[in-house]
Amino acid sequence: MSLETPLHKVEGLGSSHSGVTHFWRQRVTAAALIPLAIWFAVSVLGLVGAHEAATLAFLSKPLNAILMAAFVVIAVYHMALGMQVVIDDYVYTSWQKLSLMLLMRGFALAVIAACLYALLRIAGPIV
Amino acid sequence: MADTPHRAQRPRPLSPFVTIYHWPVTMATSIVHRFTGIGLAGGTVLLAWWLYAVASGPDSFREFTDLAGTPLGQVILFLIVWSLAFHLINGIRHLAWDMGFGFSKATAQTNSILVIAGSILVAALFFAAAFSGYGGYYQ
DSSP states (O other), X not given: OOOSOHHHHHHTOGGGTXXXXXXXXXXXXXXXXXXXXXXXXXXXXXXXXXXXXXXXXXXXXXXXXXXXXXXXXXXXXXXXXXXXXXXXXXXXXXXXXXXXXXHHHHHHHHHHHHHHHHHHHHHOOOO | OOXXXXXXXXXXXXXXXXXXXXXXXHHHHHHHHHHHHHHHHHHHHHHXXXXXXXXTOHHHHHHHHHHHXXXXXXXXXXXXXXXXXXXXXXXXXXXXXXXXXXXXXXXXXXXXXXXXXXXXXXXXXXXXXXXXXXXXXXX
């Protein structure tokens, strides 16, 4: 005999109340980051020793700007999902866990905001 | 997020932990995957700093590249490049596991060693290319 209620069973979300959402998002972002991280590494190697003008020219090309924005957003989202697991694993005290989780997510949003602001400034208005 | 009671009268018995077990190489890749992930989380600050420096004009860009060129800057950059290589290659290994491949003990041990060697090789090649003039092809 199962002690699960019929509603709990049909929702299929388990004790986390969110099912496999976190697990699945971590995997999907990981898969997306394989080509993006390789593109990023190839780009950075191509910009080694470059002056400001060359770097600016590279990052203001639409395709490069879009790929960099995608890399930043997906990488930082993947980071937040991973750091959440680390905090869940090692921090047991409720208020400490909540504070760290909020700090970590605030950090993630700040990094994304700063990167996107910089990319928008680099790209500049279309004239 | 329930509080775990931790103020016991005397130390509670612990189950065997990393200090007790003999370390198989798979245990090393597992913990290094987590460490490199945390390291790369810190590395996102450098990414934001770099993009912001590019956006803020020649002076701030020069400030960034000057700092990146110092010995400490180079060590940090090498660690980040290696961390990215390790996390990427080992991440592919994790995705293969998620699809049900590579669970046998021998396979897991062999590709653990391959991941460690491969990540060091990729990071070394990246820096060798950067120092020998094979980088900088987008200038």
